[in-house]
Amino acid sequence: MEDLLARIARCVERGKISTLSPFPKDMLGTAGVTELVAEALASSIPPQNILRKGLIAGMETIGERFRLNKIFIPEVMISAKAMNSGMRMLLPFFEGNKITLKGTVIVATVQGDLHDIGKNIVGMFLKGAGWNVVDLGVNVAPEVIVSNARLHNAAAVCLSALLTTTMLNMEQAVMDLHKELPRVKVLVGGAPLSHSFAERIGADFFSTSPQEAIIYLDENSTPETV
Amino acid sequence: MQPQKQYNEFIVALEDLKLPESTFLTELLDDSMAEHIQEEFAEVLNKVKGIIQPRAGYAVFHPGEFSIHDSYILCGLEKFNSKKIVTRALERSDYLYVFVVSIGGEAEKLVKKLMAAGEYLHGYFADIIASAYTESCAAWVEKIISDRAAVAGEECTMRYSPGYCGWDVEEQKKLFSLLPDGFCGVQLSKSALMIPLKSISGILGTGKSVVREEYQCGICEMNDCLRYKV
Ligand code: B12
Numbered sequence: 001m002e003d004l005l006a007r008i009a010r011c012v013e014r015g016k017i018s019t020l021s022p023f024p025k026d027m028l029g030t031a032g033v034t035e036l037v038a039e040a041l042a043s044s045i046p047p048q049n050i051l052r053k054g055l056i057a058g059m060e061t062i063g064e065r066f067r068l069n070k071i072f073i074p075e076v077m078i079s080a081k082a083m084n085s086g087m088r089m090l091l092p093f094f095e096g097n098k099i100t101l102k103g104t105v106i107v108a109t110v111q112g113d114l115h116d117i118g119k120n121i122v123g124m125f126l127k128g129a130g131w132n133v134v135d136l137g138v139n140v141a142p143e144v145i146v147s148n149a150r151l152h153n154a155a156a157v158c159l160s161a162l163l164t165t166t167m168l169n170m171e172q173a174v175m176d177l178h179k180e181l182p183r184v185k186v187l188v189g190g191a192p193l194s195h196s197f198a199e200r201i202g203a204d205f206f207s208t209s210p211q212e213a214i215i216y217l218d219e220n221s222t223p224e225t226v
Numbered sequence: 227m228q229p230q231k232q233y234n235e236f237i238v239a240l241e242d243l244k245l246p247e248s249t250f251l252t253e254l255l256d257d258s259m260a261e262h263i264q265e266e267f268a269e270v271l272n273k274v275k276g277i278i279q280p281r282a283g284y285a286v287f288h289p290g291e292f293s294i295h296d297s298y299i300l301c302g303l304e305k306f307n308s309k310k311i312v313t314r315a316l317e318r319s320d321y322l323y324v325f326v327v328s329i330g331g332e333a334e335k336l337v338k339k340l341m342a343a344g345e346y347l348h349g350y351f352a353d354i355i356a357s358a359y360t361e362s363c364a365a366w367v368e369k370i371i372s373d374r375a376a377v378a379g380e381e382c383t384m385r386y387s388p389g390y391c392g393w394d395v396e397e398q399k400k401l402f403s404l405l406p407d408g409f410c411g412v413q414l415s416k417s418a419l420m421i422p423l424k425s426i427s428g429i430l431g432t433g434k435s436v437v438r439e440e441y442q443c444g445i446c447e448m449n450d451c452l453r454y455k456v
Binding site for chain 2: 022023073112116117120124138139163166
């Protein structure tokens with residue numbers, strides 16, 4: 001049975017959605033994520049294991065290769081899509097609580113800023129790692145960030161800023177979050193930021209790499225079941 | 227009230243916009259990208275080309291309508307607190323151009339739709355392609371202005387935008403007050419962001435004794451500028 005989960009992980013890693021997927025060429029005609037997840041469910045493998053040891057495991061491998069600069073972002077996205085195809089099949093099991101995600105993470109580009117390409121990448125990595133992601137979009141005011149973190153009982157908030165001037169709004173959001181929701185981890189990123197800036201504004205974590213944020217969250221938040 | 231001004235507004239033909247080769251687009255993409263990823267890129271490129279509506283426009287300020295000082299620029303009734311790096315580049319200008327470009331709001335809607343559907347790769351490609359088109363629209367308006375200047379024997383400066391080189395983005399409010407409402411289809415939000423998002427605003431100068439210099443990062447005091455990182 002382990003073997004089946006390892007095959008699911010491999011298909012996620014290679015971005016192989018189904019038998020019909022024309023790529024990758026060396027896997028032409030072989031089963032993809034959707035067929036293998038169906039097979040796993042039919043063999044009564046617990047959905048939580050399919051998620052954790054199949055889908056998420058595949059994303060972990062690809063995320064690590066990205067962190068080590070071995071691959072480019074498009075390849076991670078192809079894997080994320082393959083993972084999604086499997087996730088869709090597991091959706092019914094969320095209702096009966098047969099599967100739970102790691103928790104909720106809020107992502108947002110801070111007030112006064114519109115640059116969201118990096119924020120979207122971070123959101124995609126988080127989903128791939130088994131987090132429920134609530135994306136608040138761009139130009140998000142500190143009070144909206146706080147109220148959503150409360151509403152969704154978030155484990156963490158990921159803030160992005162690319163404009164030097166909006167880095168100040170980031171500081172406000174971090175302060176408000178720490179004051180109102182001290183349990184919630186606040187992660188910050190965006191090209192002009194630095195470790196020293198993140199430290200000065202009291203953020204819990206800074207990195208240029210979304211994958212490192214995942215590792216940090218896995219080690220520093222209290223996962224539910226996964 | 228600002229004095230009566232003449233504005234030039236253009237609908238830019240797609241064929242005139244080249245995806246800039248040196249921008250972040252090339253940095254985010256890999257030449258050795260697998261063939262099928264390149265195919266997906268081509269597919270999204272076509273989609274984006276079909277929905278963008280590139281527009282560009284500017285207002286010209288003539289001698290006497292603006293003055294350039296050490297750390298600020300007076301233009302019409304506005305005072306731009308742009309940093310030295312900007313004022314120095316523009317100081318010999320005889321004419322000052324305030325410009326806006328936009329590719330409209332359809333591309334960002336497409337990005338949102340694709341992302342929400344889990345089509346991350348297509349959403350990402352659509353976003354970077356649309357951003358690159360916005361940049362090339364700014365390059366286009368700069369070229370129009372510099373070509374006209376060249377006919378009159380003038381040189382053209384590089385273009386500068388609020389948000390670049392330590393010049394506060396909030397000053398887009400002043401920039402937009404020099405232009406008619408909804409110029410090039412762009413509105414400014416309360417927090418000084420342009421809507422549609424895929425827009426760029428800025429200024430540049432032309433003049434007989436202008437010397438076009440690359441961005442003078444040497445005199446900049448910002449230590450978190452991205453130009454050093456990319
Ligand atoms: C693309 C882009 C745009 C696009 C926006 C597209 C979009 N949807 O985001 C367009 C063309 C519309 C644009 C417009 C403007 N832009 Co712009 N833009 C850029 C550009 C070229 C690339 C940014 C980018 O997406 N990089 C790629 C992503 C993947 O990188 P990233 O965001 O850093 O994210 C990575 C990491 O940082 C990290 N990360 C990011 N967030 C987070 C969060 C967490 C928690 C973690 C852990 C990690 C993390 O993960 C990502 C993946 O590795 C930069 C210049 C540059 N080369 O960086 C200028 C830049 C950011 N823009 C700038 C400016 C000023 C503007 C304007 C205000 C200019 C103007 N007046 O017109 C306008 C505003 C438009 C508006 N509507 O008001 C300036 C900002 C200067 C500053 N630092 O203050 C820059 C630096 C250009 C410059 N040379 O000065 N822009």
